[in-house]
Amino acid sequence: MTGMWIIRYAEIALKGGNRAFFEHALLRDIKRRLTGCGAPAVTRTHGRLWVADDPRHREQVRRELLLLPGIQSISLAQKCANDMQTLKTRGLEIFRAAWSGDEPARFRITTRRADKRYPMRSEEVSRELGAHILQNAPDGLLSVSLGDPELNLHVEIHGEFAAIYLVVEPAAGGLPIGTGGKVMCLLSGGIDSPVAAWQMMRRGCKVHHVFFENRTFLGRGAFDKVERLSQRLAHFQGKSTLTAVPFSDIQVAIRDKCEPRNRVVLYRRFMYRIAERIMRRHRCLGLVTGENIGQVASQTLENLRAVDITVEAPVYRPLLCMDKVQIIEIARQIGTFETSIEEAQDCCSVFLPKHPETRARIENMEADEVHLDVAALEQQAIEAAESITLS
Numbered sequence: 001m002t003g004m005w006i007i008r009y010a011e012i013a014l015k016g017g018n019r020a021f022f023e024h025a026l027l028r029d030i031k032r033r034l035t036g037c038g039a040p041a042v043t044r045t046h047g048r049l050w051v052a053d054d055p056r057h058r059e060q061v062r063r064e065l066l067l068l069p070g071i072q073s074i075s076l077a078q079k080c081a082n083d084m085q086t087l088k089t090r091g092l093e094i095f096r097a098a099w100s101g102d103e104p105a106r107f108r109i110t111t112r113r114a115d116k117r118y119p120m121r122s123e124e125v126s127r128e129l130g131a132h133i134l135q136n137a138p139d140g141l142l143s144v145s146l147g148d149p150e151l152n153l154h155v156e157i158h159g160e161f162a163a164i165y166l167v168v169e170p171a172a173g174g175l176p177i178g179t180g181g182k183v184m185c186l187l188s189g190g191i192d193s194p195v196a197a198w199q200m201m202r203r204g205c206k207v208h209h210v211f212f213e214n215r216t217f218l219g220r221g222a223f224d225k226v227e228r229l230s231q232r233l234a235h236f237q238g239k240s241t242l243t244a245v246p247f248s249d250i251q252v253a254i255r256d257k258c259e260p261r262n263r264v265v266l267y268r269r270f271m272y273r274i275a276e277r278i279m280r281r282h283r284c285l286g287l288v289t290g291e292n293i294g295q296v297a298s299q300t301l302e303n304l305r306a307v308d309i310t311v312e313a314p315v316y317r318p319l320l321c322m323d324k325v326q327i328i329e330i331a332r333q334i335g336t337f338e339t340s341i342e343e344a345q346d347c348c349s350v351f352l353p354k355h356p357e358t359r360a361r362i363e364n365m366e367a368d369e370v371h372l373d374v375a376a377l378e379q380q381a382i383e384a385a386e387s388i389t390l391s
Contacts, residue, residue: 002079003053006156006163007065010072011175013047023049025176026070032238033064045158046114066169067236067334069202070176075154077165082118082157087125088132091164095133095153098166106145107133111155118157125155172202177237180204183316184279185288186271187211187242189226192290192319194336195327197233199318200288207233208240208282210275212247227388228339234390236334243278243387247271250377251351257371260353264298265360266368268307274378276311278385286314292327293320297356306360 007030012022027049030042037057043050051061053076065074080090091109099105109126120128133153134142156163185197187209197207211226223244230242247270254266275287291299308315319327331337 003055004077004079004163005051005053005061005065006075006077006165007049007051007071008047008073008075009049009070010173012070022070022176022179025179026068029068029070029176030065033068034061037061037064048114048156048158062169066171069172069174069204069236071171072173073168073170075165075168077154077156077163079161079163082160082162084120084125084128087129087155087162087164091129091153091155092133092136094164094166095151098151101138101141104141104143105150106143106148107151107153108144108146108149109133109153109155111157113157115157115159125157129153129155174202175204177201177204178206180206182206182208182282182284183286183288184208184210184275184282184284186275186290187226187229188290189222189229189340190290191331191337191340192292192295192327194229194233194290194340195330195334196288196290196318198236198330198334198336200316201233201237206237206240207288208243208279208284209233210243210245210278212245212271212274214248214251215246225339225342227390229336231390232334232336232339239389239391241282241387241389243385245274245278245381245385247381250381253372253377255351258368259364261355261357262360262365262368263351263353264356265303265306265365268298268303269310269365269369270374270378270381272307272311272315273374274381276313277378277382279313286316287311288316288318290319291317292322292324295324297358300358300360302359302361303357306362306365309362 009026012019012026015022023044027042027044030049030051034040034051037060038054040052040054040061065071078090078094080086109130111122111125113122130144151166154165180203183200183205185193185207187193187197200207209230211223213223227242230240234240250270251267254263258266272287279287291304293299293301328337331340
């Protein structure tokens, strides 16, 4: 028997004439992600992708595949001949390896024929293989349960081989990265924005990042943290860029000339306008933020509207209605959580008013901005911005 990883996809299978485009994109991503895992052979059959198993890299390959957008589920299977005698022999071996043999257990056989020319129907294969396992088990310990099995032996029959496995592990789902266009994410260094970037990646988007920093008052710690978060996210998608925009002059101007309660919303309005201009340089199709309704004072519906109106680009908020516990769970899964919770203030914490505005009125924000040379401040920040490429 030969060990193989079975890779399944869901949404890609629903595509019509461009299905091959998505399959090839996923195949490309798998090969790229597994170059550091011994570069195992990757092959394709109808509706499935296959990766050769190497016990030395097994756990690393598993982790990479589970977090690769476009993959719905994976299984470590044993590949063998598809004649009935071989299926009985190999199936019993795999079943015995998973079952202790001294405790009662409920089981079932689930058969899928990818090759409909196979002489037996799926249910016939399941019945015959199930009967063989019962005959070779101690009396009374095994029982068949189609609805609630403790062990489910899966058999997939393909043209010239079969694959047998017990475990199906859910993966990231979604679509291969790069099939959905490019977007620009406002990365803050907190828990939410890296997860928002990841959620867009899951939908096939290539994500670039922009970070607004205030080294004058906060030092370099926040940038170093965001750079590490960007590097982690680049692991999923290959190359991306991180643009760091100095923001201290804008914040000082807002502090000196505008109403204190409006500061946070005014910060965000400047950020959005600057991010939109940088976004267009990279030919991105929209902005992405980690904003979540009501999570903090700046994220009420009124405040979000007062910010959105400053840009023409669409603003995507994949976390808008998620609970914080869900966001944290995803952050742990993708490996950004521990970095995100490191102590490092983002620039919005500078000159934070005691009572920030939670129900911003657009006319009030615009009236405050009259006291500022908005165009000059934005141009100065953009000219001083620095970009780095991550891969």
